[in-house]
Amino acid sequence: MARSAILNVMVSAAIKAGKSLTKDFNEVENLQVSRKGPADFVSKADLRAEQIIFGELQKARPTYAFLMEEGGEVAGTDGQHRWIIDPLDGTTNFLHSIPLFGVAIALERANEIVASVIYNPIMDELYTAEKGGGTWLNDRKRLRVAGRRSLSDAVVCTGIKTQGTANDALQLRQLGHINPAVAGIRRSGSIAMDMAWLAAGRYDALWEAGLAPWDVAPGMLMVKEAGGFVSDYAGTTGSVWNGQIVAGNEILQPLLLKELKPIQ
Template sequence: MIEFMKRTAEQAGAIAYADLLRLKASSIHRKGTCFDLVTDTDRKVEEFIIGQIRAEHPECGVFGEETGRSGQDREFCFIIDPIDGTASFAHHLPNWSVSIGLHRNGIPVAGVVFQPVTGDLYYAELGKGAYLNGSRIHVSSRTDLSEVIAGTGFACLRAQWKEENNLTFFNRIAPQVQDVRKYGSAALDCCLVARGSLDAFWELFLQPYDVGAGTLLITEAGGCVTDLFGGAGFPGKGFLATNGALHKPFLSFFHDYRHLCR
């Protein structure tokens, strides 16, 4: 199954990249707010991925960002984000990716994230480790907050910049760590934690397809994933991924702020 997922992600990425080279403003649309973009390519790529699944694995369900759920009661379900980081894609920035996860009865068992601009292919299978372009990857070993590079994001579903859209947490964490980065693709943020480039990543208001592949990449690379309060309620109660050693210190930043994660 993982070879099918890798091949499909690379093919989907090639379709998206070809469209990027001739992207026009008329193909960029707004879903609900001026912050939440979708392109014709998002839909085209998702349709391609679903077509491949239907052709080779029709027994599996599908949950896609653009098309919703189909066959979600089946044992295996693919979780698809055709272009994670659509705003970056629309502005010709490199931080966007194709994300395909496979869950068995709700548990991640395989995940692939492909970054077409760089050609980087991340993948993992349950119990078999995490890989980047064929080489095993691991989370970082940092334990000192003053040396930490963390990643975060600000949900595109916001109506405006608000306290409950991560600003409280950002203002608590940023002074305590070496630096904070915002890449604009939760799937790639997960990959960066898995490879040890980021030591931690947190975000609010993510959807299952945003981290459907990345969650497994992190845990297979030796990291830890929970909601912002140490439970399994992610991404609904926020999403926190770390190298494991930093998980407890990061959880302390979110204590007593459950009201911001409704």
């Protein structure tokens, strides 16, 4: 795979942030951690990784805007381009020494995601995608979503915090309804990695709600470029802004959506 100049910039930033996270991951018991909300922690590791990414991307493209999980919005002068960044997707996994998390970066151009990177530094898996260029793993393997055609054969994933919010209660009802219809359900703790693994054919489909733009943007492009389909719960084309996602191949995505629609 030949990377574009912009994707090289993104990969370089993700790998540098990944090195910082790996160092902190090996010393996770010593991290100073503050509680940001139910089951949602922020640590110095997040902040260090985000600062690395911000510095690398701003140096390479000083006019682009930013939308970051920890740092919020930073205006740019370009008017067409914005970086969307989650420096550590899967923070709770990270803080429990579970090596399933990722650095996630997307580039938005004129309100469309055109390039993305998801990097798991512990597994050394680098997922990249560009509009029209496909989705790739470690620059060597072009990815395609799995080809299974029946929900009964499918392993699907979701995210359930079970913290008592209305959205969590809805997902538990969905879980109870969908569980008998599929081969298995997984909950990994990182939506970025979930979407990368869906693009790689490891999962067959996924659904989740209550998501932020930085949760969705990198993986959404990867799924689409790997031949997958994405919508919200209403069945309209997936957007990084509506907080909902139902994804899979051309057969399983509409089947999963059909199962979800009656559950309110």
